[in-house]
Amino acid sequence: MNFGKTAVFAALALFLFYVVLIFSLLTFFEGRSFWEVLLAPDTLFSIRLSLLAATIATLLAVAIGLPAAYALSRASFPGKKLVDTFLELPMIMSPIALGAALLIFFNTAIGEAIQEKGILFVFEFPGIVLAQFATIAGLATRLMKTALDEISPRYEAVARSLGSSAWGAFWKITFPLALRGLVSTMILCWAKAIGEFGATVTLAGTMAYKTETMPIAIFMALASADLRKTIILILILAGIGLSALYAVRFVEKRPQIL
Amino acid sequence: MITVRQILHNVLAVVILTLLVPCPLLASSGSLMIFAGAASKPPTEEAARIYKQKRGVEVQITFGGSGFVLSQMKLARRGDVYFPGSSDFMEKAKRDGLVFPETERIVAYLIPAINVQKGNPKKIQSLKDLLKPGLRLAMADPESVCVGTYAGEVVEKNLTPKERAFFRKNLVTTVESCEKTANIISLKGVDAVIGWEVFQRWDPERIETVFLRLEEVPRIGYLPAAVSRLTGNRPLAEEFVNFLISPESKDVFKRHGYLMSLEEARKYTLPGTPVGGEYSLPKEWRRGKR
Numbered sequence: 009m010n011f012g013k014t015a016v017f018a019a020l021a022l023f024l025f026y027v028v029l030i031f032s033l034l035t036f037f038e039g040r041s042f043w044e045v046l047l048a049p050d051t052l053f054s055i056r057l058s059l060l061a062a063t064i065a066t067l068l069a070v071a072i073g074l075p076a077a078y079a080l081s082r083a084s085f086p087g088k089k090l091v092d093t094f095l096e097l098p099m100i101m102s103p104i105a106l107g108a109a110l111l112i113f114f115n116t117a118i119g120e121a122i123q124e125k126g127i128l129f130v131f132e133f134p135g136i137v138l139a140q141f142a143t144i145a146g147l148a149t150r151l152m153k154t155a156l157d158e159i160s161p162r163y164e165a166v167a168r169s170l171g172s173s174a175w176g177a178f179w180k181i182t183f184p185l186a187l188r189g190l191v192s193t194m195i196l197c198w199a200k201a202i203g204e205f206g207a208t209v210t211l212a213g214t215m216a217y218k219t220e221t222m223p224i225a226i227f228m229a230l231a232s233a234d235l236r237k238t239i240i241l242i243l244i245l246a247g248i249g250l251s252a253l254y255a256v257r258f259v260e261k262r263p264q265i266l
Numbered sequence: 267m268i269t270v271r272q273i274l275h276n277v278l279a280v281v282i283l284t285l286l287v288p289c290p291l292l293a294s295s296g297s298l299m300i301f302a303g304a305a306s307k308p309p310t311e312e313a314a315r316i317y318k319q320k321r322g323v324e325v326q327i328t329f330g331g332s333g334f335v336l337s338q339m340k341l342a343r344r345g346d347v348y349f350p351g352s353s354d355f356m357e358k359a360k361r362d363g364l365v366f367p368e369t370e371r372i373v374a375y376l377i378p379a380i381n382v383q384k385g386n387p388k389k390i391q392s393l394k395d396l397l398k399p400g401l402r403l404a405m406a407d408p409e410s411v412c413v414g415t416y417a418g419e420v421v422e423k424n425l426t427p428k429e430r431a432f433f434r435k436n437l438v439t440t441v442e443s444c445e446k447t448a449n450i451i452s453l454k455g456v457d458a459v460i461g462w463e464v465f466q467r468w469d470p471e472r473i474e475t476v477f478l479r480l481e482e483v484p485r486i487g488y489l490p491a492a493v494s495r496l497t498g499n500r501p502l503a504e505e506f507v508n509f510l511i512s513p514e515s516k517d518v519f520k521r522h523g524y525l526m527s528l529e530e531a532r533k534y535t536l537p538g539t540p541v542g543g544e545y546s547l548p549k550e551w552r553r554g555k556r
Contacts, residue, residue: 050553115454130455131404131439213439214407216553224442228553231410231442233333233358235340 062201065140077152107210155189297324303332303351352412353542417460467523
């Protein structure tokens with residue numbers, strides 16, 4: 009078997025692994041309950057809440073992550089390597105650890121002051137957004153940095169030499185060239201935010217009709233030993249996530265060399 | 267070009283090879299797998315250690331929410347003993363045909379109570395004090411956590427509809443487990459929770475228990491254990507359940523602050539307060555029905 013066939017086999021084997029996981033859910037699937045669960049008020053609330061929170065968290069992550077990614081890609085500054093390393097903290101810390109750290113932060117004097125004078129995060133909607141943001145911000149910055157790294161700085165240098173401002177060079181030259189990568193980043197981070205559980209449940213709680221996102225609803229259904237509802241909610245969440253990720257395929261462009 | 271036949275051949279080869287590899291993860295006949303609610307984690311771990319020392323039997327325990335571990339046991343199709351945090355989930359396990367009902371034993375008793383931060387900064391002395399404006403309260407999820415069901419029952423049976431509205435206004439969150447209900451007080455996340463009186467023993471430096479009035483306790487809870495129908499070694503599983511109610515094990519639970527007899531539990535309730543059973547939550551507490 010040559011390298012090309014081996015590579016394709018590996019891709020298909022991985023695909024089969026996940027397909028088998030999804031199909032195995034059907035062993036407990038009760039079709040007649042699907043619409044009942046999908047259209048139940050608590051499910052619709054959880055879907056709306058998940059979509060809204062993930063969208064806000066992603067926009068915030070990109071808004072802050074894009075300039076950060078640009079700095080990491082183009083600039084030299086003291087502590088750059090340290091900053092770069094810390095961006096990977098959410099990947100090392102489990103989501104529950106991240107949520108616990110946030111909960112403990114809001115127990116400190118600064119955290120209490122923020123909640124008293126600013127926004128309530130603990131067990132509130134902003135807490136969901138914050139938990140998801142904490143989980144995806146580092147990843148968003150890392151992915152956008154990679155996208156920017158692929159654009160040669162020479163383009164901006166040439167633009168600057170022809171009289172463009174730094175912002176103008178970025179906005180008119182680098183940004184359009186990196187746009188596909190940036191949009192891919194947004195979609196991937198949005199999908200990750202939608203599926204976020206550990207940090208959210210720790211910081212925002214599990215209150216139905218308030219902070220119960222789709223992943224939390226799945227956990228609570230399992231915790232109630234309601235397998236019927238658990239399976240249906242998993243399929244709904246998988247459907248939403250896979251649809252978003254499939255959309256990435258139309259945005260990405262990868263060279264075909266096999 | 268790769269054909270479908272080639273792919274299927276390769277996948278089949280992988281599957282066969284996997285099946286031929288001996289799996290060390292399957293419990294041997296000389297070990298036990300317990301699915302336990304987190305409400306009894308500290309003493310159960312200690313009791314299991316003692317049992318292992320005496321009998322040389324490995325005891326593997328999966329802790330979690332009582333409903334969560336019941337789901338795990340059902341999906342994994344294995345498990346020797348089910349040890350939830352309340353009779354509500356044991357009744358569910360019996361209805362689902364997952365345990366031998368005749369093997370059920372009561373290990374310890376639990377009383378619902380109000381838990382507050384150490385020092386009781388908000389001066390909460392009674393259930394009605396939880397209605398004070400501005401208080402931040404929490405409780406375990408009433409549909410999936412034993413102590414949450416009891417909390418819901420306490421609220422339903424002791425407060426008027428208007429008072430329940432005040433309670434709900436102060437209720438900032440529900441949480442997903444017994445230990446989270448206690449932790450949230452330790453972390454000063456809220457001013458009070460309706461939990462188990464034993465929570466104070468879990469973290470005496472941060473949690474204080476305020477007992478409900480005798481007539482406010484709707485039911486005496488208990489920790490039941492029963493042999494799972496999925497067991498591969500019923501005699502050994504029954505032996506472990508019986509060990510849990512032995513004097514040696516009871517000493518462990520007592521040391522951890524659990525109530526070991528009905529007489530002890532009745533000090534906190536009226537004489538006729540029912541023990542165990544199941545409570546059906548009103549629809550206001552149920553997710554899908556609101």
